[in-house]
Amino acid sequence: EVQLVESGGGLVQPGGSLRLSCAASGFTFSNYWMHWVRQAPGKGLVWISRINNDGSSTSYADSVKGRFTISRDNAKNTLYLQMSSLRAEDTAVYYCVRRSCTNSECSFDYWGQGTLVTVSS
Amino acid sequence: IVLTQSPLSLPVIPGEPASISCRSTQTLLHSSGINYLDWYLQKPGQSPRLLIYFGSNRASGVPDRFSGSGSGTDFTLKISRVEAEDVGVYYCMQPLQTPYTFGQGTKLEIK
Numbered sequence: 076e077v078q079l080v081e082s083g084g085g086l087v088q089p090g091g092s093l094r095l096s097c098a099a100s101g102f103t104f105s106n107y108w109m110h111w112v113r114q115a116p117g118k119g120l121v122w123i124s125r126i127n128n129d130g131s132s133t134s135y136a137d138s139v140k141g142r143f144t145i146s147r148d149n150a151k152n153t154l155y156l157q158m159s160s161l162r163a164e165d166t167a168v169y170y171c172v173r174r175s176c177t178n179s180e181c182s183f184d185y186w187g188q189g190t191l192v193t194v195s196s
Numbered sequence: 197i198v199l200t201q202s203p204l205s206l207p208v209i210p211g212e213p214a215s216i217s218c219r220s221t222q223t224l225l226h227s228s229g230i231n232y233l234d235w236y237l238q239k240p241g242q243s244p245r246l247l248i249y250f251g252s253n254r255a256s257g258v259p260d261r262f263s264g265s266g267s268g269t270d271f272t273l274k275i276s277r278v279e280a281e282d283v284g285v286y287y288c289m290q291p292l293q294t295p296y297t298f299g300q301g302t303k304l305e306i307k
Contacts (some may be wrong), residue, residue, distance in 0.1 A: 119298055122289075124295035
């Protein structure tokens with residue numbers, strides 16, 4: 076069974092840092108591109124970042140570029156999101172998402188349960 | 197790429213049809229002929245779940261009362277007969293290019 080389990084969320088002061096982790100299981104992690112998507116309380120979904128399967132290529136939303144870093148450890152089947160210079164507007168539930176692409180399908184087929192990050196003094 | 201959904205709120209009587217529109221500021225039709233437009237449903241208190249990919253392909257396990265259509269910049273998600281379990285927020289998303297973008301979401305509720 077495919078599972079994505081996020082951890083590392085919590086309360087942090089503005090300007091602070093936090094590292095989120097996403098433990099993957101039930102599939103060959105190193106074969107998949109992975110993404111982070113966030114959702115502010117009561118708001119919609121926002122794509123944040125993605126990383127290719129071997130970690131050599133990354134992409135970010137402008138809102139987090141230069142402050143957030145996505146990475147992965149394929150030996151540990153874990154995806155990370157290092158967040159720094161955090162702002163109140165970064166307060167959100169952060170979802171780890173698997174992107175699955177075959178010859179005939181490409182989609183966000185599995186989502187984690189999310190971890191809440193609250194930026195407040 | 198900006199995606200605009202309408203309506204943002206959709207009250208529906210069980211058994212009645214429902215339709216959600218998603219319009220893009222740029223074409224989502226790739227040169228391969230694939231429309232890069234997905235639909236996701238986020239039920240209350242849950243993570244989003246894939247419904248439709250490539251504009252019109254139902255994901256595994258999705259009831260056939262859900263259908264997607266459209267091409268280029270205009271897309272529609274239709275539910276032929278709404279059931280109580282369909283309540284939640286529906287999002288369209290474009291994975292054609294980064295940054296991937298989502299529509300604002302359409303909240304479907306039962307009348």
